[in-house]
Amino acid sequence: MRAPVRSVRSLGAVLLLVVLAAGCGNTPLRSPDASGGGLARYDLRGASLVVGGGATTELRLLCQLTIAAVQAASGAATDECGKDGGTDVHAPTGLSDVDTGWASLRTLGPRGLPDPDGAPADPPPDLDAIRATDAARGIAWLPPTAFGDTDVVVARAPGPIGVTGTDLCVAPEAVPGSAVAPGSAALTAAYGLAPPVVVPDVNAVLVGVATGRCTAGLVPGSSGRVPALGLVVADDVRRALDGGPAGPRGYAPVLRTGLLAGHPPTADVLGEITRRLDGPAMRGMVREVEVDGRDPRDVARRWLTGQGLIAAG
Structure with missing residues (x-):
């Protein structure tokens, strides 16, 4: 008569372990805090x-x-x-x-x-x-x-921003007169560039430079697609981008x-x-x-x- 009791108890213990294991499986493990250094x-x-x-x-x-x-x-x-x-x-x-x-x-x-x-x-x-x-x-x-989280000029190869003949891609918000500083006006004036090629958005600027549609592009300095597309930040040797708002x-x-x-x-x-x-x-x-x-x-x-x-x- 005792064997069935032990069997029931054993079965209960197994079920308890299964329930606990299932509960642990649904609880995300807390990642360790940073330390040292x-x-x-x-x-x-x-x-x-x-x-x-x-x-x-x-x-x-x-x-x-x-x-x-x-x-x-x-x-x-x-x-x-x-x-x-x-x-x-x-x-x-x-x-x-x-x-x-x-x-x-x-x-x-x-x-x-x-x-x-x-x-x-x-x-x-x-x-x-x-x-x-x-x-x-x-x-x-x-x-x-x-x-500084400012705009930068990107190109396919390292070096200074180009001079006359450079096709500069910009997004609509970067054209002269917009709130984006310094926009393209300072660049075109400092380097004698042709009027910029306005494309739909910043992604189009990056793709345009990467595919050769434009030789340079004006984009936010934190854009992660700059390195992803193999582009580099051009050197602003004439400090045109420093002409934006102070502060x-x-x-x-x-x-x-x-x-x-x-x-x-x-x-x-x-x-x-x-x-x-x-x-x-x-x-x-x-x-x-x-x-x-x-x-x-x-x-x-x-x-x-x-x-x-x-x-x-």
Whole structure:
């Protein structure tokens, strides 16, 4: 009479294991936090940041760079990269839990908020004035990236921008008189170029240069398709692109001042990123996400590892 009891108990144990295994199979494994590397010398123990991102690949990458950097400095970071960091930090704490994010100074309006459609600011923002106004609202701005997020001229071979005879492809928003700075007017004037060939959009500019329809093209400096198509950024030897609006045009970290006051090393941690992030680095990471289909989190951590800022994660 006891054998059936043992059989029932055994069957029950097996079923329990099956149920537990099924439950574990449906629970995603949490990937390890970033650790080690050069950022480990900063102490963010006790800091807990909610990090926002944005609608663009660049802002999502910056969000993931921040999360890994904070973790490597022994802090905790919550991924809210689907939210707009620059906008959510400006919202009252009762309406937003985002502590820090990034803002593109190229699209920043006079009140410190990015244009919702991503349109370039015209005139460019006065970051010092915005910083002073936001300080009274409990919001701090850190120095922007070394990468200026400006337009560049691309070609099929390295060298200076061509002179008379160069066919320059531009998108409609880059023609003279548009808000995009500096547009094509400064280029045509500085190099004696023929009127630009206007094509439907930036992708058409890149394809036009890659296929030889145009010898050069004006595109955003962070475009990941530049390296993907085997194109290079031409040297602006006459500094025509420097004739755009004055002021910073990179990406700047923005965070709540209470967080910064409680954990001052946060500025040093983010500064390690802004000092290193140049045009080739951003274009390469954007390419990995938009062209190669890789996860922004993995791409960001691979770059940080290559910079010696983190060792694992």
